[in-house]
Amino acid sequence: MSTRYFGEPVKRNEDARLLTGAALFVDDVELTGMLHAAFLRSPYAHARILSIDSTAAKQRPGVIAIYTAEDLGAYWQPGPLLVPPPPVAGITFNQRCQVPLAKDVVRHVGEPLVLVIAESRYIAEDAVNDIVVDWDPLPVAADLEAAARPDAPRVHDDVPGNVAAWVRQTNGDYATASRGAHLTIKRRFTYDHGCSQPMETRGVVAQWDNKADKLTIWDTTQAPVAIRNGMAAMLKLSERQVRVIAPFIGGGFGPKIMMFYPEEVLVPWVAMQLDTPVKWIEDRAEHFVATTHERGQIHDAEMALDKDGKIIGVKDVFLHDTGAYDPYGLTVPLNSQCTLLGPYVVPHYDSTFTAVFTNKTLVTPYRGAGRQHGVFVMERLLDIAARELGITPAEIRRRNFIAPDAFPYNHKIIYQDFTELTYDSGNYAPILDQVLKTIDYERFIKEEQPRLRAAGKCVGIAVVCYVEGTGIGPYEGAKVQVQASGKVSVVTGIGTQGQGHYTSFAQIVADATGVDVTDVEVVTGDTDQFYWGAGTFASRGAVVAGNAIGQAAGIVRQKILSTAAEHFECAETDLVIENGKVSLAGVPDHSITLGELARQANPMRGAVAPGTEPGLEATSYFGPTMGATASGAHAMIIEVDPETMMIEIKRYAVAHDCGVVINPLIVEGQVQGGVAQGIGNAFFEQLVYSEEGQLLNASLADYLLPTALDVPRMEMTHTVTPSPLNPLGIKGVGEAGAIPVGPLYAQAIEDALQLHKIKVELLDIPLSPSRLWELTRAGKLE
């Protein structure tokens, strides 16, 4: 088989629909008689609900129905635990899941307590404003560190100390091994990751068809199959009675896989109650408080090193803000705990975290999913150690890399997929070399920087490294089918939110079946099209679904050959599949189209041989034994204006290794978008809360997303270390770009402003001009 599309920068199949405004997003669904939902949400972070008076709202013309928790009857149940706690000895885990509508007590601003259904969204929102609630405000646990104190106000009355979870994982014996250290670095780090802010907010449309006894739900979810299963269970329907469609989704980045959001549970229920289609679309103000965040951790970390700068061990104790409920389990802090180790040999590791309930919006994974927090701690410890030892940041990293012949490399702690954290493959030094070469590291440090500094310019350089666990299980599946039209259909259970699956999956199938890539029709996110699947998260779509598709396409290819061999009465080896046809080798005129073969494989009359399956189709499933570990290095040169503390990025270089690449154009886009979100996290975005638990900057005018003026052009290079865990050799790339940007900023700014001269270290993210101003002024006062 000649590879024509795999590995090529193929233009995307989905673009024409998106560019012309024809693509269907959830809010584009219009149904006859459709009603609209709006929610009354808590204005308090913590309060008792004394009474709710909806009298005026009910009388407003156009209002159809109003529901409080009491009105839900037996349907009112806390949500399911989406991810169970990991099998770690001595673990504490207190499961407290969100509820559809708050009953008695609200635990964060934005928690819904009344659902209004009206003829239009305008009227529904008017009615929400008519509702009068008598509140009894309660003491608030807002600040992470304060919430973790024994005497803090309790988010849940029965959870002392607000301890959602406590997990200690160790490898080796840090306490003993660190006694012989040449150097020990000990610091407190604060890392605050913001919120994902996809350009499309969340939304749900539901339609009950009482003639067919079927429910259809359009949902902005990353996991349509799981939503289908959950909704069927909650509504006491069979799975086959529920169809969930995740059409085009306007960005996900993690929070769209939280399950189940209150609105997601309520809108289908109301559509059934009223036997009328119902739509709810989140507005941006709601999104800030009602869609999950990621937010902060505080790490007290230390690193022990020998005289050569080799790591003896790391000890880390950290607090993790999980918000008011913890339905997503411990994925985020586990990722922090594991990804901290990075591409380095850490012989002794002792890491303990406490996940803490706070009166704030729930925390669930957002692109990076806690990896950033860990990577920041590790990279900063290395930077400080390098300075103490008088070596460059690049050199200390190189000395600690896991050797290329040490894979698979087992860190002997439990990862988010509940297997031991094992890197399948990697080769880190060439990545570092590559990025240093791109940014011209040595020459900048030796020639350019001294010259620019002499001219009064505050210029700095930085380089950081990271790994990313990707492509975890359990499994995905796909059905590949040659249609009578000659086009090849691919259906899979994952959702897609801009990752280019309509194209990368088509590339895999086009090569196997010999059709043009534009003749492969990919369907994702429709549970009536493909029944099974877990969802798009953890940079796993291309890896797990991609390999299932590769397998199915291989079987279809075999069926094409055997059907054609029968047709031509020849050996399969005499056949050539290309351009949508099968022909006899050397006799291109003697050919049959795939469409005709598909029709022949589905006879309408006569007899077939026993065991014959109709059609040219195959369904396959792929489940990796563990995740494939991607890796990379970023480098950056900046200039800081010492008056305004604004930063100009002069150059930004990325070298990364995500195994075999299906489509380099799409991979570049994924990395560039990730870096942009990393820049937002490092220098622009922060969810600012008052002591009362009020989010003070809940608008895009106040919560600053990076613009085209803030994100630099990136110079990108690739190395390829194929994953041995899957036939295609691919690794995920979705989150890579976003992960290492925080420590890159800190290192570059310290260098540019020569902060060591005033004994200032940058130990927290996000930074900002005002934060830098505060820190540098504090330094000068010493």
Added chain:
Amino acid sequence: MSSTELSDTSVNDSVTVTLTVNGKRYTRTVEPRMLLSDFLRHELGLTGTHVGCEHGVCGACTVQMDGQPARSCLTFAVQAQPHAISTVEGLAPARGQLHPLQEAFRECHGLQCGYCTPGILMTMQAFLAAHPDPDEAQIRHALSGNLCRCTGYQHIVDAVALAAKNARAAKGGAA
């Protein structure tokens, strides 16, 4: 619709709104407070115009009014009556074809989820009409009022530059 008529209208009354969108006239009876974005999307079914923030920051809802980019989420439908409105549905010359700017976005992978894309196209098409030979800094400045959360902007900038280059070449000017 004059402003004096508006002042006598309460939010609960309906008004008749006639708009010219992509060269076609539409008349609907709606609440006077209806936003132009909602009118286009839900009254006319022109759902290519997307709503991202409803407070004028993100730019996803950008349409053109008399050729100038405007936020349809900050405009009442009644206010738009005297103006010629253009939306993303009107860009391509015919079904199955793409406008050269749309072609360039496809060529350069200038979109991922595609949600912000219609607003960006409407912004940059107007920009290119006024600035046929922009440099990268000018493109980035013009683009900076539209938020994109997926791409990191680089491929969008490339797409706009390519569209400008192609347009100059098509006119026979220096590429």
